[in-house]
Amino acid sequence: MIDHYRQARHDLDNGAFATTEIVVRGVPMRVFVAAPPTLRTLWQLTAAHDGKTYIVYEDERLTYTKVHAQVRSLAHYLQSCGVSRGDRVAVA
Numbered sequence: 187m188i189d190h191y192r193q194a195r196h197d198l199d200n201g202a203f204a205t206t207e208i209v210v211r212g213v214p215m216r217v218f219v220a221a222p223p224t225l226r227t228l229w230q231l232t233a234a235h236d237g238k239t240y241i242v243y244e245d246e247r248l249t250y251t252k253v254h255a256q257v258r259s260l261a262h263y264l265q266s267c268g269v270s271r272g273d274r275v276a277v278a
Contacts, residue, residue, distance in 0.1 A: 202220060203218060204218070204219045204220065205217060205218055205219060206219050229257070232250055232254075233250065234253060235250040236249070236250060236251050237248055237249050237250070237251055240252075240253050241253065260277075
C-alpha cells in the first residue's frame with residue numbers, strides 16, 4: 187500500500203500538480219509551479235467554459251458566460267463610482 191501511495195505522490199509532484207517552495211513576505215510556503223500568477227488570470231481562464239454551468243443554487247443555474255457578464259457589469263459600476271486600480275473593495 188505504501189508503494190502505491192509513494193508512486194501516486196511522485197506522479198503528482200512531477201506533473202500538473204508539481205510544487206515548489208517560495209518565500210512570501212519572509213515566510214516559506216509551498217506553491218503550485220503551474221498555478222496562474224493572479225486571481226484575475228485564473229478568472230480569465232474560466233471564460234473557456236462559456237455556456238457551461240458555473241453555479242447552482244436551489245432552482246437557479248448560472249453559466250460562466252452569465253457570471254462573466256455580471257462581473258464585468260460590477261467592474262464598470264465600481265469604476266463609475268471612482269474605484270480604480272490598486273483600490274481595495276469589499277464585496278459582501
